[in-house]
Amino acid sequence: MMGNNVLLQFSKNNQFSKILFFIALANFFYLFSCSGNNNVGDVAIMVPSNLAISATLDGSNAQNPNGDGSGTVNINISATNATSYKILLGNGETKELTNGNLTYTYTTAGTNTYVIYVSAYNSGHFVSSTLSLTVFVGSSLVWSDEFNIDGAPDSSKWGYDLGAGGWGNNESQYYTNRTENVIIQNGFLKIKTIKENFSGSNYTSARILSKDKFSFKYGRVEIRARLPFGGGTWPALWMLGNNVSTAGWPACGEIDMMEHVGNELNKIHGTLHSPGRSGNSPDTGTVLISNVATEFHIYSIDWSATSIKFYVDNQLFYTFSNASSFPFNQNFFLIINSAMGGGFGGSIDPNFISSTFEVDYVRVYN
Incomplete structure (x- = not known):
């Protein structure tokens, strides 16, 4: 009987020890989880x-x-x-x-x-x-064209927009890639606007762009140029967002570094277009300078996430406050063109024969 009692007592003690062990184990995992761990299924x-x-x-x-x-x-x-x-x-x-x-x-x-x-x-x-x-x-040059090699524009840097109408601006020129309208000579890019009948249009000119060849986000752009003259001329140095093909305009954003209309001689425009702030209600500034058609001037912008500043000959004339809500925080490509007439160029002088837009260089700094 004593042996059986001892065995029974041992069995009870062993079961009690197992219970204590499992209670302690449960408390351990409870305390462990409360100390900053979480369980997903059975994984801590x-x-x-x-x-x-x-x-x-x-x-x-x-x-x-x-x-x-x-x-x-x-x-x-x-x-x-x-x-x-x-x-x-x-x-x-x-x-x-x-x-x-x-x-x-x-x-x-x-x-x-x-x-x-x-x-x-x-x-x-x-x-x-x-x-x-x-x-x-520090500022450093990241891209440029000095236009030092005679002939057609460098095909690794520039392509062409070809056609009539100005893509919604009701312009009077037909853009070509002919040497009569666009050529590099003696260190200058020359875009020549000519009064002539061509494919149903009364004028020809050219528009070159760096789309799919070079684009950038933020930095300083400097372009030294001499502008064409004559009522109806509308030269421009400008940029569009890389997503223009998918987002469309003005959702892609447009930065007009320099626009000039021959009907308002010597008045330089710096303008931005974006959704709700385009057409007749853009963000814009102007400045009057002298001799735009007889002398070269430097047209430039400083572009960052917080501002876009417009200059002529390093003199600031307009500042735009940039923000994440605007489309001016992505890569943009460059465009150089000379239009005739249209909604902004206005009436064309009936005595106009031809005029040349000359660009000495384009330089982009970080």
């Missing part, structure tokens, strides 16, 4: 924590605290339990990473401060933080 998800961000600028030192002008920054991120990261770089661009290292180059010239927003993720759980970074980017 570790919530990211301890997010740390650091950044170093290339060439940064005591004399150049904001970098050497290259705009290159090395960003390092770490977080406990993180499996991926998302970085908002403060200039409209976003990067997603599976590790915490990113080398990125800012391109907007000048000294600019960016607030970098970083999130560390694990299965939908995340933790976020920010870092403010001031970056100096």
Whole structure:
């Protein structure tokens, strides 16, 4: 009997020990989950924590605290339990990473401060933080055409718009790619508008563009040019958003760096078109200068995420406040043309025979 009692007592004690073990195990998982973990099914998800961000600028030192002008920054991120990261770089661009290292180059010239927003993720759980970074980017030439080789425009840089009507502007010219209308001679691009009957139009001219060959987002554009003269002439140096073929106009955005109409001699227009702010209600500024048809002048813009500034001979005459709600934060391509008449060019002088729009160079800086 004593042996059976001992065996029975041992069995009871063993069952009790098992119960205590499972209670302790349950408490452990309860406490573990309450300490910052989540379960999906039977898998414990570790919530990211301890997010740390650091950044170093290339060439940064005591004399150049904001970098050497290259705009290159090395960003390092770490977080406990993180499996991926998302970085908002403060200039409209976003990067997603599976590790915490990113080398990125800012391109907007000048000294600019960016607030970098970083999130560390694990299965939908995340933790976020920010870092403010001031970056100096020196200006450098990123694209140009000096028009130094006689003949047709460089086909690696320019294509043509061909046809009549001005694509909705009711213009009177027919755009061609003939050497009579567009040629490079003696270091200048020459677009010649001619009074002649051609394919049903009374005038011919040319329109060249860098679409599908070169485009850019933000920077400085400089164009040195001498404008044509005569009532009805309408030369322009301008840009359209790369998505014009899909978004259409004005959703793609239009930046008119320089427009001039011969019926208002020496009055330079700088204009932007966007949804709700186009046609007869654009954002625009004007300036009167002298001798547009007899002397060369430099027409330029400074374009950034916050502003677009218009200049003639480096004198500011109009500033537009840019924002993310406008279409002026994407790549644009360049256009050079000389139209006749239409809704903006106005009435054409019946005595007009021909006139030439000359461009010395086009230069784009970061």
